[in-house]
Amino acid sequence: MSLVGIVTAMRAEAKCITPRRLPFNEMVHLREGTAIWVCGMGSKAARQAAAGLRDRGVSALMSFGVAGALDETLRPGDLVLPERIHAEYSHPVALEWRARIMQHLPEHVKIAGGTLATSQQVLTSEAEKREFSAKNGACAVDMESGAIAEIAANAGIPFVAVRAITDPLEFSPPPTLMGAVYPDGSVNVPHLLTLILRRSVNVSTLLRLAPSMRAACATLLSVVKHADIELGGTFLPQY
Template identity: 45%
Template sequence: MSESIVGIVSALKSEASCLMKLRFPLFKIARIAPRTRLCLGGMGGAGALKASQILHEYGVDVLISFGVAAALDDKLIPGDLVLPEATYCKGRKLPVTLEWRERIAEMLPSYLTVVGGTLADTQSPLSSRQEKLKHAEETGACAADMESAIIAEFAAHMDLPFIAIRAIVDPLEFSPPPVLLDAVYADGTVNVVKLVSILVKRSVSFKTLFHLGMGMYAARSTLSKVVETTGLGFRSELTDRSHANELVLEQGEKYMAAESANNNDTVIASSR
């Protein structure tokens, strides 16, 4: 696949800034390299699916979920890198393109902590240690985010190679307070007026904001190192779609059948 066009889906502007410095709105395609395109979908599965559809309509050949994740394992700390072998969503697992995943893992510097395993989907940010432990028990995952599994489902549906590259932003013992969501836009930027109001009311402390900021700094440093090491093409030119994991295709067929049976409007829209 020497002529592959890589499609990268990120949720947050802070994640996308590891790939390019220019800012751009949600659901617009950015050309960040000759054969690489980026689309910002905002937080959540709906935005991730829409961004994936937009990239596919543009003509991308492979998909990457790129960003941060929450730790479900107490061994993981901010800045650790999760290169999952599978994603978990709706009671089933979808494997990534393992050959591609292994190639990237082998390229990374030894000082980065890199783990595999399963990356779970979550419908909303996990806001406590108890929630994270429960999610880990239910899914068998070491980390979770709100977008990767949805992108993986879409990739399987369209028979596209897929990997997820996710850096830990918050450890098991520390989670962003739910009240902070009121002060954050879908792309992760902050509504300053609401944030000041939350601080004045002491609903969130400056210490909490400091911890969140340090976690994001560590995660972004790792993501930037991955980009620096692999390049903006992420070595996708060596990924042969004809060797796609058979389980991906099998799960993709199940996904299409289930979505068709449920008359999912989003999937119908994506086929137009």
């Protein structure tokens, strides 16, 4: 029996797959054929999760979540299904698996291909994004897919990335905001309020971030709804 291992960095991403409150940093079986691991942000955490899933017998790995746009034509809610992942090394995805996912999706979902690059740090300005894009030839960026792709390549198992755009090229979360975010993506509310009071973070910035995240999550929910069989099976609420 095949077992798809899905790696997500943040709980908000995982909630697009299951309503369950998942434990942090461990493998959870969602149903027959599907397992998930909420690992936290960054390559180190993603590598640990992917290796953990590999060691527990998954036969394929998926990077699932959000990404930042490096292409000015990509907007919040657009879906990136890359043909290639670029980090320290370049890794192809399983193109047949990718094609099957695309076939299931409704026409209203805008899909981009190309290269998804992994950054070791959050890109916090349009200038940083443009420089990173020029260096890596990528249309979008995240912080986890490169490590997951590397584990899959070394294990000789299929890999695919499913990433929805949150921040467009011209807008990025300010670096000060990252201090108010826990590793699983949840918000440290007291710290955030302190940043707002000190005017280190503008309320207008937060108001812009929220709808972008909602648009990305709506797209990920659409992927789960229409292409669930390619994520390892039909997802049903389990409590």
